[in-house]
Amino acid sequence: MRRPLKHKRVWRPDTRYQSEAVTRFINAVMWDGKKDTARKIVYTAFDKIKEEHDPLETFESAIRNVSPLMEVRSRRVGGANYQVPREVPQKRRLALAYRWIITSARSKKGRPVAEKLAEEILLASKNEGDAIKKKDEMHRMAEANKAFAHFAW
Numbered sequence: 001m002r003r004p005l006k007h008k009r010v011w012r013p014d015t016r017y018q019s020e021a022v023t024r025f026i027n028a029v030m031w032d033g034k035k036d037t038a039r040k041i042v043y044t045a046f047d048k049i050k051e052e053h054d055p056l057e058t059f060e061s062a063i064r065n066v067s068p069l070m071e072v073r074s075r076r077v078g079g080a081n082y083q084v085p086r087e088v089p090q091k092r093r094l095a096l097a098y099r100w101i102i103t104s105a106r107s108k109k110g111r112p113v114a115e116k117l118a119e120e121i122l123l124a125s126k127n128e129g130d131a132i133k134k135k136d137e138m139h140r141m142a143e144a145n146k147a148f149a150h151f152a153w
Contacts, residue, residue, distance in 0.1 A: 028098040044114035062124035066097040070142035085142035104130035
């Protein structure tokens with residue numbers, strides 16, 4: 001019997017930038033269903049970026065830079081677990097990029113979240129920062145385990 005088809009979610013563009021990516025980012029920032037607070041944080045961060053650069057362009061380049069191309073997935077073959085490198089699907093790429101940027105911004109202490117988020121987005125757009133380190137680490141793991149790529153079926 002066939003699996004049921006997955007329902008593809010349709011995202012409404014956000015009100016200020018008319019971008020679905022910004023809407024998804026706001027939802028990723030949101031905690032405990034407090035969307036208005038998350039929207040305030042993201043828009044404040046974008047306003048801080050606006051002082052130097054175009055915020056939407058900077059955000060999109062940051063997401064492009066942070067999105068991983070390869071990841072390792074654990075696979076059990078003959079009693080041994082192998083870290084098998086796999087290509088990351090587009091939807092997961094974006095989710096990981098959003099998560100890494102938000103996590104690295106939240107991990108810094110002492111300033112409002114909007115400031116830390118703006119700084120992390122700017123750093124990511126320049127290929128720097130903690131989120132980029134996370135991506136590079138994932139790519140290094142995939143490269144190191146390239147010998148097990150034949151287990152990816």
